[in-house]
Amino acid sequence: MMRTLRSKLFIAALAFTACGIAPAADVVGAGSTFVYPVMAKWSADYRAATQTKINYQAIGSGGGIAQIKAKTVDFGASDKPLDTAELAAANLVQFPLVIGGVVPVVNVAGITSGGIRFDGAVLADIFLGKIKRWNDPAIVALNAGLTLPDQAITVVHRSDGSGTTFNFTNYLSKVNATWRSGVGEGITVRWPVGIGGKGNEGVAAYVKQIKGGIGYVELTYALHSKMSYALMQNAAGEFVSPNEESFQAAADSADWDHAQDFNLVITNAPGANAWPIAATVFVMMAKQPKNAENAKAALAYFDWVFANGAKQASALHYVSLPAKVQEQAKAHWTQSLKY
Amino acid sequence: MQDALIAAAERRAIRDARHDLRFRGLVATAGGFVLLALGGAALSMLWGGWETFSTFGLDFVTSSNWDAIDQQFGAWVPIYGTLVTAAIAMIIAVPASFGIALFLTEVAPTWLRTPVGTAIELLAGIPSIIYGMWGLFVFVPMLAEHVYPWIDANLGQWPLVGSLFAGPPLGIGTLTAGLVLAIMVVPFISSVMRDVFLTVPTRLKESAYALGSTRWEVVWDVVLPYTRSAVIGGVFLGLGRALGETMAVTFVLGNAHELSTSLLMPGNSIAATIANEFAEADTDLYRSSLIALGFLLFVVTFVVLAIAKLMLRQLAKREGR
Numbered sequence: 001m002m003r004t005l006r007s008k009l010f011i012a013a014l015a016f017t018a019c020g021i022a023p024a025a026d027v028v029g030a031g032s033t034f035v036y037p038v039m040a041k042w043s044a045d046y047r048a049a050t051q052t053k054i055n056y057q058a059i060g061s062g063g064g065i066a067q068i069k070a071k072t073v074d075f076g077a078s079d080k081p082l083d084t085a086e087l088a089a090a091n092l093v094q095f096p097l098v099i100g101g102v103v104p105v106v107n108v109a110g111i112t113s114g115g116i117r118f119d120g121a122v123l124a125d126i127f128l129g130k131i132k133r134w135n136d137p138a139i140v141a142l143n144a145g146l147t148l149p150d151q152a153i154t155v156v157h158r159s160d161g162s163g164t165t166f167n168f169t170n171y172l173s174k175v176n177a178t179w180r181s182g183v184g185e186g187i188t189v190r191w192p193v194g195i196g197g198k199g200n201e202g203v204a205a206y207v208k209q210i211k212g213g214i215g216y217v218e219l220t221y222a223l224h225s226k227m228s229y230a231l232m233q234n235a236a237g238e239f240v241s242p243n244e245e246s247f248q249a250a251a252d253s254a255d256w257d258h259a260q261d262f263n264l265v266i267t268n269a270p271g272a273n274a275w276p277i278a279a280t281v282f283v284m285m286a287k288q289p290k291n292a293e294n295a296k297a298a299l300a301y302f303d304w305v306f307a308n309g310a311k312q313a314s315a316l317h318y319v320s321l322p323a324k325v326q327e328q329a330k331a332h333w334t335q336s337l338k339y
Numbered sequence: 340m341q342d343a344l345i346a347a348a349e350r351r352a353i354r355d356a357r358h359d360l361r362f363r364g365l366v367a368t369a370g371g372f373v374l375l376a377l378g379g380a381a382l383s384m385l386w387g388g389w390e391t392f393s394t395f396g397l398d399f400v401t402s403s404n405w406d407a408i409d410q411q412f413g414a415w416v417p418i419y420g421t422l423v424t425a426a427i428a429m430i431i432a433v434p435a436s437f438g439i440a441l442f443l444t445e446v447a448p449t450w451l452r453t454p455v456g457t458a459i460e461l462l463a464g465i466p467s468i469i470y471g472m473w474g475l476f477v478f479v480p481m482l483a484e485h486v487y488p489w490i491d492a493n494l495g496q497w498p499l500v501g502s503l504f505a506g507p508p509l510g511i512g513t514l515t516a517g518l519v520l521a522i523m524v525v526p527f528i529s530s531v532m533r534d535v536f537l538t539v540p541t542r543l544k545e546s547a548y549a550l551g552s553t554r555w556e557v558v559w560d561v562v563l564p565y566t567r568s569a570v571i572g573g574v575f576l577g578l579g580r581a582l583g584e585t586m587a588v589t590f591v592l593g594n595a596h597e598l599s600t601s602l603l604m605p606g607n608s609i610a611a612t613i614a615n616e617f618a619e620a621d622t623d624l625y626r627s628s629l630i631a632l633g634f635l636l637f638v639v640t641f642v643v644l645a646i647a648k649l650m651l652r653q654l655a656k657r658e659g660r
Binding site: 060184186187190191193206 | 404405406407408409475476479480483507509510511589593594595596597605611614615616618619620621
């Protein structure tokens with residue numbers, strides 16, 4: 001009796017495991033860590049709605065690009081767009097997915113979130129090591145009425161390669177000629193000064209530890225770890241706060257119409273209310289995938305994300321693409337991806 | 340009858356010889372596997388780093404310019420950081436471990452020896468990431484607020500060595516990494532030392548005591564010479580760990596590719612650089628440079644161990660053994 005019960009249980013367990021494995025292969029994606037929180041949320045909701053499992057590995061933007069070029073994944077995600085030549089060489093199609101933002105965070109006694117203002121030139125000079133103390137006249141000029149301590153500035157940057165760094169250095173290159181010629185832009189650069197933390201959480205931890213520290217992280221990390229972020233002066237001359245509205249304004253005012261293959265970095269966007277260090281996450285897919293079924297399923301997922309993903313994005317401080325850009329992206333993939 | 344016995348004995352001898360041969364082959368394979376693994380690891384890293392060595396040549400080791408955008412890679416900063424943090428760790432850990440082992444074997448009351456000995460073994464089992472987090476969240480703020488300002492104000496003014504100790508008290512930097520490493524390797528070195536100190540025959544020690552030696556003289560003139568090679572072995576076990584430690588160092592070293600004379604300033608180490616940058620190394624030359632760094636760590640460790648062996652041989656020769 002006991003034995004039959006046990007063997008029945010065993011068979012039931014086997015059948016159960018088999019069920020878990022049996023459905024069509026998961027859609028696999030890899031890349032940007034920046035997009036991981038919202039991607040995980042979307043995947044969970046999408047699975048609940050459609051039974052299709054999206055398996056996304058946050059291995060970093062560079063890794064995502066390498067994997068989709070090797071066609072070991074169904075889609076890659078990167079915070080840095082590829083240009084037309086590189087896309088053509090690897091036979092890839094690229095479209096934007098979602099918008100987020102990078103914010104400068106500071107650790108200075110008495111300064112709360114939004115309590116300090118920077119413009120691009122001053123921010124670049126701080127990261128160049130030209131501005132060394134918090135009471136430097138250049139910072140004081142932007143912050144009339146704020147008492148700034150005579151304290152050394154300690155710059156904190158990323159020690160690992162990162163799309164966050166790419167967008168941040170891209171912005172500094174656009175607003176400061178010395179930065180452009182001396183340091184440049186990239187997922188990792190030769191930093192003139194400062195210490196490196198691994199990942200957004202590493203930078204956040206260092207800035208919180210070091211009095212007089214300044215770093216840059218995604219907005220979500222700044223809010224989660226309750227750090228003081230700065231207001232930035234944008235291209236229109238306005239001081240704006242990092243939030244969904246200003247990220248949205250950056251996405252809206254960016255010139256998507258003239259960007260071939262969506263190769264556009266939306267930092268320093270012209271809109272009056274635009275956050276100057278907004279960042280786009282791009283998806284790359286192969287024109288001739290190894291598994292066309294999965295590629296098709298991935299497109300269906302992105303279609304669902306465009307239609308239903310705004311709520312989850314906004315809960316995690318991301319912003320969905322403007323409707324016009326979503327239409328352009330869909331039109332682009334329908335035209336170039338024939339599975 | 341007797342013939343049968345002899346035949347049986349012969350058969351047995353033949354069987355034994357055969358088994359002996361098989362056993363020999365088996366253990367020789369096991370031993371050879373070590374060489375194979377070592378050689379394979381070294382060669383594959385040399386192979387992977389070949390592009391870098393052929394591009395930069397000796398500059399890869401001597402240059403301190405590490406620039407992923409311009410594809411210029413020089414490894415001097417991480418090499419220097421690795422050597423300096425390990426040196427700081429050894430300067431602190433070796434005397435401390437010696438003291439611990441001495442206390443546990445010669446001085447401590449018997450009831451205290453087991454709990455303290457067990458505590459040391461438990462310390463050795465703590466994963467390095469725990470040391471890293473503790474270092475960053477507890478040790479770094481403490482040093483930054485209470486210790487480094489004092490060091491900067493006092494030692495920083497000394498002639499010659501002053502520049503080693505001058506700088507803003509960030510709390511994160513080469514000296515902090517060395518201190519955390521010291522705490523990490525103390526359990527390794529001290530447990531080896533304690534074990535070998537216990538192997539010294541009581542007769543030897545008692546004779547020395549009988550001749551009127553103090554405790555220190557017994558330890559210095561009897562225990563230490565008797566166990567010297569094992570003690571140095573333990574020290575190099577600790578050094579090996581300090582050279583290759585990754586996570587704990589990454590947390591507190593600052594990961595900056597900047598060469599700085601001050602020990603209070605951030606630096607970089609070979610293992611930390613590899614761990615930080617491998618995932619996003621997007622060009623062949625970049626990846627090759629990181630693998631080449633791994634090969635250099637291999638070489639550095641090998642050279643350090645070779646020097647240790649030479650030192651031991653030198654010592655033995657001087658004693659006329």
